[in-house]
Amino acid sequence: MRGPGRPRSDQARDAILDAAFQLLEENGLERFTIEGVAARSGTAKTTIYRWWPGKGALAMEALLAHAELTVPIPHTASAVADLRTVLDGIARSFAGATGRVVASIVLAGQNDPATLKVYHEKVVEPRRQRLRDIIERGKRNGEFRADLHVETLVEAMYGALYTRLLIRFSPLDEPGWMDRHINQLLEGALPRPLCSQGA
Amino acid sequence: MRGPGRPRSDQARDAILDAAFQLLEENGLERFTIEGVAARSGTAKTTIYRWWPGKGALAMEALLAHAELTVPIPHTASAVADLRTVLDGIARSFAGATGRVVASIVLAGQNDPATLKVYHEKVVEPRRQRLRDIIERGKRNGEFRADLHVETLVEAMYGALYTRLLIRFSPLDEPGWMDRHINQLLEGALPRPLCSQGA
DNA sequence: CCATTTCGCTATGGTCCGTTTCGTAAGTGT
């Protein structure tokens, strides 16, 4: 089914994507350069330009090909515990090399809507959907309020992760952080009147 | 008290900062160039390099000089209402030109820790402190739980704003969004047993 | 063997960086 001609070199392709990922985690996307990728991968610049339209697309594919973006989908009896598992997994991956690359991609997207769109479809949406599923299950369980607005909760949980990644209020691997965050999101801020004694 | 020599031209300074802010909101920081600023401001590149070490610092100062980052500090009887006011103000400013510039700054900060540090000190921390104050007041009022972890709530609220700004899950000016978000953060996700009837 | 396609190499013109040089403008002290 493949037509005539020299086939594309998978070796070159892999070398390019590997080099791209390495350079992204070393320097971030600001100093990420096609020529740098060519040099480190041992390939020619022209080969890169033949297959990728620009640095945004290349960085994106390097991320998708290389990152451990596939957190396992837990499904235990407790929706809260599953939530914790998923969010912990994301936090761990954000705290490492993948996090820096993700940050580069997201921020590159500010001036490259196409790249940001792909990131949405390939990374953000699937993950959000996973959270949604878990929360819906929790609502059916009775673990969560029946009138809970799922999107809002998803946004709050995801938002904290991305904010720590990008703005760096505080480190992503601060011990106990995620537990505290989840607990408070679930419990809310308003005082809970005790049933045994009115307030 | 001013030594000898030609004094610095405030006119040139203002022209540079204005031009920088304009170009930031037009193109974002990716295509933000010192030479572009020089051209639009009608000054020379050397003048810019005399006073600013690089594009990060210039962009930062342009933001600080130009943006309406000073949201008024409300202080009514209700801490919840004040919270709403402050967050609404930030959301509005993020939804406009300032938001795009802020996004650029954060982007620049990923590879320019010094700039990100200044952003923290000059913008992030003061705003966070304002939120903290309001929440503490709410705790004293009894509007909030006494054992509320203030930092976590601040992070959740701020986080949603930055995430909408940078990741663009959904628009910052979506009607009713902020109210829903605040309400749910305050009320939590767990079911609230009615006092009159046990569960 | 030949057509086709990719690969690596070597330019090319262009933009922007960050710096330097140089002549000129605008203040200070004596």
Add this chain to the structure above:
DNA sequence: ACACTTACGAAACGGACCATAGCGAAATGG
């Protein structure tokens, strides 16, 4: 008035990188 000091504007520089093009060599299918 005069020297001194500092900032401004214009021009040019080497360097990095972009995006593209031309070329010969390599690798496949027919």
